[in-house]
Amino acid sequence: MEEAGLPYRVRKxxxxxxxxxxxxxxxxxxxxxxxxxxxxxxxxxxxxxxxxIAERSDALLPTDRIGRARAIAWLFAALNSVEIVVQELAAIDLFHAQEAWAKERRPQVEERLCDRLALLESALGDKPHLEGRFTVGDLMMADVLRILRHTSLLARYPKLDDYKRRCEARPAFVRAMKAQMAGFDKASIA
Amino acid sequence: MEEAGLPYRVRKxxxxxxxxxxxxxxxxxxxxxxxxxxxxxxxxxxxxxxxxIAERSDALLPTDRIGRARAIAWLFAALNSVEIVVQELAAIDLFHAQEAWAKERRPQVEERLCDRLALLESALGDKPHLEGRFTVGDLMMADVLRILRHTSLLARYPKLDDYKRRCEARPAFVRAMKAQMAGFDKASIA
Structure with missing residues (x-):
């Protein structure tokens, strides 16, 4: 909503x-x-x-057929090709770290994730964003990469790491994060 | 493509x-x-x-704002809320069944999956489809449920099981499956 410049109200x-x-x-x-x-x-x-939300703002989604479809592809990729592996690693680290199966499984998941991250870094190349401009695909991809902040994995992929930081530095991201954190103090809990 | 009634050519x-x-x-x-x-x-x-593809055919996506958004929500739900757990179980059963970690982890994954399937069955209720009519959300959800055919899990959720069968019985599904299977005999492999 911050990127799209649309008003919103949060209920927790x-x-x-x-x-x-x-x-x-x-x-x-x-x-x-x-x-x-x-x-x-x-x-x-x-x-x-x-x-x-993206369909309601040029800021997040190009309107031409090809640009729009490619941005949506990256939105799905963030969730289905990257987050699916990121979440498997995060679940091991954050919820199951002390279980025997998790110790045995973790290297396999890390290897699979590193393969995905290397391919993602290749696809990004030297571009500032996954396609020609910032889209809802970058918004979601950067947010998925942030889940890895309990690890040092992203440091192995400096272009991806820079990309994530570039997305986090966007004024809309900074405003959204500030609003979300503030909400944990004085909040209307549903 | 079969549901949308659009021509296509397959390359393997x-x-x-x-x-x-x-x-x-x-x-x-x-x-x-x-x-x-x-x-x-x-x-x-x-x-x-x-x-x-759905955006190019009324057969898969309603054109009104609310119907369209709800169908797309089920498309994402199929992939992100259901397939993510289905695939974790399938990976254990099909690729890691003999590993010690998999034996320890499997009951946790099955429990999480059964919770999701029970909630999905509740959401479906007595309706023939997830929303008022067949959409791209049903197409994807039924296809995700099909991944469980190496188990008997779906039999515990008779309404879901019927729903999956209803989707599989659609003429377009039958045509697509037949074409896919035939392709394994005489195929243009890229």
Whole structure:
């Protein structure tokens, strides 16, 4: 919403029972966050929400057929080709680190992730963004790469690391992050 | 393409080195399949390809704002909320079944998957499709559920199982599957 320059209001949700309440499951069938409400529409899934917002602003999505399709491809790639492996590593490190299976499995996941990151860095090359300009695909890809900040993996891919920092330095990102952090102090919890 | 009623031509790709060739990486940055080419556009990621095709046919995507957004939410949900767990189970069963970590991890993954499937079945309820009519979201969700055919898990969720069968019985699905299987005999391998 910050990138698109659209107004928004945040409602938070407590962890636990509130996530499985009938009201929340009607918003988000899997009991997760985020979900949005906009003029009679209730929408879930980060990717679908990002695309819905992007379609309402030239800032996030080119309007020509090819540019639009390529940006959407990177949005899906961020979630399905990169986050899927990033999350497998993060789950091991953050939730299962002490379990025997996790110690045995971790090197396999790290190897698979490093292969993906190397291919992603190749695709990025020396460009500032994945396509000719910043799009919703970069927004999501940078956010997925941020999940790795508990590791030093990204340092092995300096072009990717710079790319992530470039996205994080965007004024809209800085505003969004500041608003999100502030929200943890004084918040309207649903 | 079969659901949308659009003409297409299939090119296959050999497993192995061909997937990492410079030509294929230019089509698909992660060396995977599928990728499509259409009037100067090269597009990758199953979700992005399905959406691109869906946008070219009323058969797969409603044109009203709310119906369209909801269908796209289920497309992302199929890939990011369901397939992500389905694939973790499938990887254990099909590639790592004999490894010690896999035996320890499998019950955790199955439990997480069953939780997702139960919530998905609740969201489906007694409706024939996830929203009021068949969309690209159903196409992808049914295809993700098919990955579980090496297990008997889906039998625990009879409404979901029926839903998957209903999608598989569609004439376009039958045509697509028949064409895909036939292609394994006499094929133009790239």
């Amino acid at each position: 949700l407590s962890l636990g029972a509130a996530q499985r309440s009938p009201e929340h499951l009607a918003r988000q069938p899997f009991g997760q966050v985020p979900a949005i409400e906009d003029e009679g529409l209730t929408l879930f899934e980060s990717g679908a929400i990002a695309l819905y | 790709l050999s497993l192995g080195a061909a997937q990492r060739s410079p030509e294929h990486l230019a089509r698909q940055p992660f060396g995977q399949v599928p990728a499509i080419e259409d009037e100067g556009l090269t597009l990758f990621e199953s979700g992005a390809i399905a959406l691109y």
